[in-house]
Amino acid sequence: EDQVTQSPEALRLQEGESSSLNCSYTVSGLRGLFWYRQDPGKGPEFLFTLYSAGEEKEKERLKATLTKKESFLHITAPKPEDSATYLCAVQALQGTASKLTFGTGTRLQVTL
């Protein structure tokens, strides 16, 4: 059974204080690992897809990396507008290509 564990559950940072969110996963062959951002009361917004170990992707203050067992979302010099819940999900090679397994998310709060 595919599993995704995200840590920490919640993270509070001061503006400019860089940190990383972790996504550990177990999957029978990885088709893709996804990062989404979700604001309160809204649907998740796509950030990145990673496909193989060693891959990295960046978008503004966010950088996602992937190993064979986990992914990190690095946040450099965060701003209050980066406050949100960040979701990680995996898609397996086997079985139905449409199915994603989601983690429970990391709730990030960035204060002034």
Next chain:
Amino acid sequence: DGGITQSPKYLFRKEGQNVTLSCEQNLNHDAMYWYRQDPGQGLRLIYYSQIVNDFQKGDIAEGYSVSREKKESFPLTVTSAQKNPTAFYLCASSGYTSGANVLTFGAGSRLTVL
């Protein structure tokens, strides 16, 4: 702009009533999905459809029903058989991006059972 429209945003239901949540997309995506989100839990898949007139059960399909008569529409009915229907419901659609399904989500519908 292309996207997914869910309605209503908020819905209140009495016990024993069926309710239908609407989901419409104009992204020309073949696949559509319904997820349920509860506090402290990851998104859980209710139903998905990869083509018109075909759909499959997800991990928590009991007490729910769907239809896919048009490519653009994938309504979800929460029946009275669903024992704990209060939740945030998310509709999504997907198109292929370099070999993996990137899901685009709607804004969600929050259902509360009174």
